[in-house]
Amino acid sequence: MIRSFMRLFAVFAFLAGLSACAPKIRPAGPPIAQTSLETDMFRAADGTELPLQHWGDVENPDAVILALHGMGDYANAFMELGDGLGKNHRIGIAVYAFDQRGFGRSPSRPFWAGISTMVNDASDVLTLLRARYPGKPVYLLGNSMGGAVAIVTAASRGHLMDGLILVAPAVWNRDMMPWYQTASLAVMSHSFPWLPLTGKGLDIWPSDNIEMLRRLSRDPNMMSSVRVDLIAGVADIMDLAHKRAVDISVPTLLLSGAQDQVIPPDAVTALDRDLAEAGIVFYHRCLYDAGYHMLLRDLNGPVVIADIGRWIAGGGGAENYSCTQS
Template sequence: MSGIQFFRRISGRFFVCLATSGLVLMLSGILSACAPTVHSAGPPVGQISLEPDSFQTSDGTNLRLQKWGAVDHPSAVILGLHGMGDYANAFMELGEQLSASGDADAVIGSVGGIAVYAFDQRGFGRSPSRPFWAGTRSMVDDASDMLILLGDRYPGVPIYLLGNSMGGAVAIVVAATRPSLMDGVVLVAPAVWDRGMMSWYQTLPLSIMSHSLPWLPLTGRGLEIWPSDNIEMLRRLSRDPNMMSAVRVDMVAGIADLMDMARVRVSDITVPTLLLSGREDQVIPTAAIDAIDRDLRAQNLPSYSRCLYQAGYHMLLRDLNGSVVIRDIARWIAAQGTAENYSCTE
């Protein structure tokens, strides 16, 4: 279970636990003495590069890379940014469906073959800084550098940034600050539940814990939150050692900071945007998605669509209905630059 899922349900319970055990004053007393641990990117020491199975960042860190589809001669390229606790393989279903023959080719239509790239973001998956939070700036810079590399590798080919959950928050900041690097952004159940929409009993325990007990692992067990209706997929992920079954408190604080920034910067997006969410999402409140939908509609973007799936959960691309969502993404990409009117399947 991700840190976002944990935070939604545990904050109130944890505060009650601290209060009844008499630990609130003790933790508040050491609030200024301990700070959350952030393993941000170091200074630039070399050129960024795309290797066969890794992305070399400007500070020399190698982040594992996965790719699918028409990587030799694509008509469009997607860079995927995964969610919290996940890693690049989060886009396996997307990549495999877009690279399949037959029906997928017909769905993609005028776009032709789509290449999908994804890397393990710092602090997650197979990255060397796991399990520490890298900071918003480092994550935004890494995504931007990857977009630059993909633009160099595929000159003249449309490039789209796709962010899922936490990756959606990162994608919002990148799209708002570096629009020239992409032809559009796809936000899949983006993590935009900012502190302004939270109650005091949710934000106060996080503030105390992130400064006082940054090493405390949070598993979220027993919270009865279902991120997907695809049970077999969830069982498979539970056995995957590259998935994080627990996160540090300061990583949860980091995602809260990121969500705050994404909520503010969404109003600065100027590129074509596709927003996808599920009615059954138990991780990100519907009100949070509705809020950024209103902001995006007010932007008068060159192209904007929102797809709301009645049977959709948080892990839209891997839900039982995931193939429908993926086809809608392909259709939206195909519609860019044409006179075709785009509409969602649901």
């Protein structure tokens, strides 16, 4: 989805001279509330209530995952992950996910919240999960844009997690984009920040699971279009994630698909190189020949989910861990 939107900028850039206005950001307000996790809601420090979903053994799990969704998506992106891990009888895993600000059912949709707010929200939920499940390992999982948020969170607040799982992370930073895309993004985000863009008409397939894609197209919580300034915000966090990946020190699992048409293979390869050189004690990469961008919801999704379960069952630090060949 990210790559699809980026290709549209060159088409609209010539309009930029007609008007000018600043990108709109809706960050968190001042801390006025006690953070908390309710049955179906995360209450942030500024009092904002963000929808929360969970799956698996939430009463007495052996391990806990906080999952961060991608651009245009929402917490339900992890239904397949939660249901799949719930069938893993080797280890009880609880999966939690909330609608990040600006997306899904969040009250600030469709505005970008800013990097600090996104990272602070993730950090607060990790802290709450640690308090709820004392002594249990807590893992941070980031999918696509959520992967960029997870990288920055892990690089700056690694003490909040026992391991990091990156699923097709959005790490296509501006240095890797064609000049005409970065130039158009810079101009349009200040000239037409409100302009809604869609990926329609572009030959990009995020998954081979057609029935799933049809279901998502009818889901009102999915965003079929996003503002230009929100895309610029996602580009900002992809830039920062690329820079901060070398600061990660927790066990990390990187999952990507050879058929990914959203994030260029070179971007994931560069991340793999950075993580391998970061000195992480336990780092593993899984590359699935049959995997697209929506790895957890692809037809090959059950294989990917089972690999995540095995990695967690091994404590996220097994030296001899190997991925299933798809």
